Amino acid sequence: MAARIDLTLDCADARLLAEFWKSALGYVDEPPPAPFRTREEWLAQFDLPDDDSADDGAWLCDPDGVGPRLSIVRVSEPKTAKNRLHIDVRVPGHGGPGEKWARIKAESERLVAAGGAVLAEFEGHHMVMADPEGNEFCVAAASA
Template identity: 80%
Template sequence: MATRIDLTLDCADARPLAAFWKTALGYVDEPPPAPFATREEWAAHFDPPEDDPDAADPAGGGAWLCDPDGVGPRLSILRVPEPKRAKNRLHMDIRVPGHGGPAERWERIGAESRRLVAAGGRVVTEFEGHHVVMADPEGNEFCVAAAPA
């Protein structure tokens, strides 16, 4: 049996980044772990360090997302104090359907890229006919490409 993975994105502001990734991936807010009714209730049961600037925000500036079908990895988005400084060493690829000819696949990649720009992302580089490198609202890189046919 394969090991399941979760992905974690560090950020400066979790709420808008979570909104972007929910739009990009079709994910939803993950319910809090049992027996807690809310994420805030769950986070409040931890004893934050006295010098923690997020202590007033019981969720610590985080967001937890999941695939509503339970297929994709969970995504945690956590506020950190330091800014992003360099290119990601690991990134996500968002895959559009790979059927059809090259022009049809490229049109689907373009349509998805435009949808994600409207959601707050930006195009970094286009590799015409193959994939588009994009960045989310905080500059985390990801690609939009066609799935294998």
């Protein structure tokens, strides 16, 4: 059986990035693990520093349970280099290259409106973008 993965994204503002990635991926806030009713209750079981709070993190999941969970965690150090691992946002749909490129462009424009930025355009294939904190990701068509 293959292992499942979760992704963790370090950040300065977990709430900001959570809203962006929920919009980008169609994800929702993940409920706290049972038997906890809130993230605050869940976090209370750990020996965390006094200045840590539930607002320092966000936990997102695919509402269909297909994609990996995404944890977004505030860290004190700033981003200093290009990501070694990045997310590819795959735009669904079929059609010829022109139709696929139009969907990629439309999704990129939507994500710019949500706070992202276009870094590079590889016409007909994919867009390299950054989230509001500069984490790189790509927008491309879904595989057939």
